[in-house]
Amino acid sequence: MGDPASPLLWNLYLSTFQLSPHPDNITLAGTTISHLEHANDMVIISRSAAGLQHHLNELADWCYNNFLTLSPSKSEVIIFGDSHQTVGQLRKSDPITYICGIPPPPYTFTVNSEPLKLTDSFKYIGITFCSTEHDIFARLYDNKAKAAIVSSHGILGTERLVGHGCIPPKSAKTLYTALVDCHLIFGCEVTLDVTNTKAGKSPKQLLLLYRWSLLLVPSSTTLY
Numbered sequence: 348m349g350d351p352a353s354p355l356l357w358n359l360y361l362s363t364f365q366l367s368p369h370p371d372n373i374t375l376a377g378t379t380i381s382h383l384e385h386a387n388d389m390v391i392i393s394r395s396a397a398g399l400q401h402h403l404n405e406l407a408d409w410c411y412n413n414f415l416t417l418s419p420s421k422s423e424v425i426i427f428g429d430s431h432q433t434v435g436q437l438r439k440s441d442p443i444t445y446i447c448g449i450p451p452p453p454y455t456f457t458v459n460s461e462p463l464k465l466t467d468s469f470k471y472i473g474i475t476f477c478s479t480e481h482d483i484f485a486r487l488y489d490n491k492a493k494a495a496i497v498s499s500h501g502i503l504g505t506e507r508l509v510g511h512g513c514i515p516p517k518s519a520k521t522l523y524t525a526l527v528d529c530h531l532i533f534g535c536e537v538t539l540d541v542t543n544t545k546a547g548k549s550p551k552q553l554l555l556l557y558r559w560s561l562l563l564v565p566s567s568t569t570l571y
Contacts, residue, residue: 357386363413366391366405371398382406385472399424400456407459419461425469427478474534484538495530499556502526512562519560527556 366381371394373380381402383390391406393399410417456463468477468486475487482488502522505514514522558564 354386360413364406364409366402369393369398369401371395388471390471396456403456403458403463417458419458419463422458423464423466423469424456425466425476425478427483474537484534487534487538491530491533495527495553498526498530499523499553503556503559516561523556523560527553 361384364382368379369381373392373394381392383392389406391399391402393402407417409415456465467479468475470476474484475490476483477486480486502519505522
């Protein structure tokens with residue numbers, strides 16, 4: 348870890364990993380996608396419970412043959428589609444089981460005979476996915492909007508140090524781009540806006556920041 352050669356060595360080591368074809372594999376533009384890797388963080392994908400367990404078994408066998416160890420305690424399963432309601436129903440009917448993450452049959456998945464926790468929200472490479480909302484990125488939008496609001500409060504608080512109206516619009520724009528906009532555009536290259544309820548709407552706190560940056564009064568009219 349930390350050596351510049353580590354990524355290359357890991358890619359060479361992992362290059363032998365392949366999952367066998369399965370009827371429930373996902374295909375995009377003629378390319379089968381059954382697994383994704385970012386360093387040693389791996390995602391296994393399937394359109395069915397049987398297909399997912401099949402791939403998990405293959406992964407466990409490959410790791411065993413290549414002197415690697417999986418961490419079932421750090422692995423979770425998230426279900427999208429109609430089956431995701433199972434998690435919501437479990438949360439209401441049996442909250443203890445839900446907190447423990449014990450999935451009901453047939454959604455019991457194992458690695459090396461150890462059960463995997465079932466979740467309705469998971470973060471991968473900084474992107475939060477959720478299975479209980481119509482928009483799978485709903486929680487990502489909420490979390491980043493809250494982070495943007497916190498940053499905007501910090502910018503607005505600078506008036507206490509420099510005085511009201513002493514920050515020119517150009518400097519305010521620089522602060523906004525560095526501290527606020529980075530949260531609002533986070534993951535925009537990969538997250539799809541499937542609804543209008545989350546994306547593209549600025550909270551009132553951010554509208555106040557926009558007006559403040561332009562040296563406008565809080566009651567000024569906002570045009571879209």
